Amino acid sequence: MTAPLGLAALTVLDTAPLQQVDLAEKHGFDTIGIRLLPAAPGTTAYPLHEDEGALDALIRRLDDSPIEVFDLEIIRLGADFDPKSYVSLLEAGARLGAKAVLVGGDDRDRSRLTDSYARLAELCAQYGIVAGLEFMPWTAVPDAATAVEIVSQADGPARSVLVDGLHVGRSSTTLDDLAAIPRDWLHYAQMCDGSVPAPADDAELIRQAREERLVPGSGGIPLADIWSTLPAGLPVSIELPNEPLRRALGTDAWLARLVAATREVLAQVPAATGR
Known part of the structure; x- marks a missing residue:
C-alpha cells in the first residue's frame, strides 16, 4: 500500500497556505499541514x-485541487491550558477538512497534563479531528511510552500518538515501544533524518x-526499522526544515529530493508491516 505524503508546515514555513497548496500539487504531495499557531513566541504562523x-x-x-489539509499546528498543553481557547482553531480546521491537530506537552505536572489532554481530546x-500528542525528548512527553500513558487516560475517537522519526531516534523510545502503540491511535507519522x-x-x-x-536516508536514524513498526499505508508528513540546503538547491529541487528520498525509505520497509 502506498502511503499518502504530506507537506508539513515546518518544511516550508515561510510559504503561506495558498502557495503551499501550489507546491504540494507541483511535487506530488497528497496533503498539507498548516501552522495556525506559532510553536514558540515570535515564530511564523498563519492564523x-x-x-x-x-x-x-x-x-x-x-x-479546485486534489490536495487536502491533513493536520493543523500547534496546541501546546501548558499549566494554564484552557480548551475553550482553541474552539475557533478547531472550527476552522473542520471547515478545511483537517484530520488531526498536533499537540505538544509542556506541563511538568503529569496529572494536570493528562487531564488537559483528555479535555482537549x-x-x-x-x-x-484527532489530537496527535507528539513526544519530543525536551518536553514533558519525552518518549513514546509517556505519550501512551497520557493518551490512555482519555476517552473517545480523538486519541492519537504522533510518531516523528527524529524524536524516536533522539529519545529512549524503542521499536517495541512503537509496536505497542494501539493501532487506532496512529493517524500519521512525520519523516526526516538526523x-x-x-x-x-x-x-x-x-x-x-x-x-x-x-534528508531521509542521509543521517543515522534507522527510519526503515521505525516504519516497520507502524501500520502499512500510514500517512507520512515530511517535516524537514533545513534552510541552508533548501536555499542551495532551490525550493523545487529541494522538495523533489525530499519526496524521492522519502519514497526510497518507505520502499525499504519490509512488506509485512502493520502489526
Whole structure:
C-alpha cells in the first residue's frame, strides 16, 4: 500500500497556505499541514482562524485541487491550558477538512497534563479531528511510552500518538515501544533524518529539530526499522526544515529530493508491516 505524503508546515514555513497548496500539487504531495499557531513566541504562523477572508480563500482553492489539509499546528498543553481557547482553531480546521491537530506537552505536572489532554481530546472529537500528542525528548512527553500513558487516560475517537522519526531516534523510545502503540491511535507519522550522535543538550536538540533536519536516508536514524513498526499505508508528513540546503538547491529541487528520498525509505520497509 502506498502511503499518502504530506507537506508539513515546518518544511516550508515561510510559504503561506495558498502557495503551499501550489507546491504540494507541483511535487506530488497528497496533503498539507498548516501552522495556525506559532510553536514558540515570535515564530511564523498563519492564523486563518482569525481571518475569515483568508480562510475562505484557502477553502475555495482546495475545492479546485486534489490536495487536502491533513493536520493543523500547534496546541501546546501548558499549566494554564484552557480548551475553550482553541474552539475557533478547531472550527476552522473542520471547515478545511483537517484530520488531526498536533499537540505538544509542556506541563511538568503529569496529572494536570493528562487531564488537559483528555479535555482537549474530548473537544477535538466534536469536530472530527484527532489530537496527535507528539513526544519530543525536551518536553514533558519525552518518549513514546509517556505519550501512551497520557493518551490512555482519555476517552473517545480523538486519541492519537504522533510518531516523528527524529524524536524516536533522539529519545529512549524503542521499536517495541512503537509496536505497542494501539493501532487506532496512529493517524500519521512525520519523516526526516538526523545526525548521529544526537546533541547532548536540549537547546541544540531543539535547534536542530526546528532548523537542521536531514534528508531521509542521509543521517543515522534507522527510519526503515521505525516504519516497520507502524501500520502499512500510514500517512507520512515530511517535516524537514533545513534552510541552508533548501536555499542551495532551490525550493523545487529541494522538495523533489525530499519526496524521492522519502519514497526510497518507505520502499525499504519490509512488506509485512502493520502489526
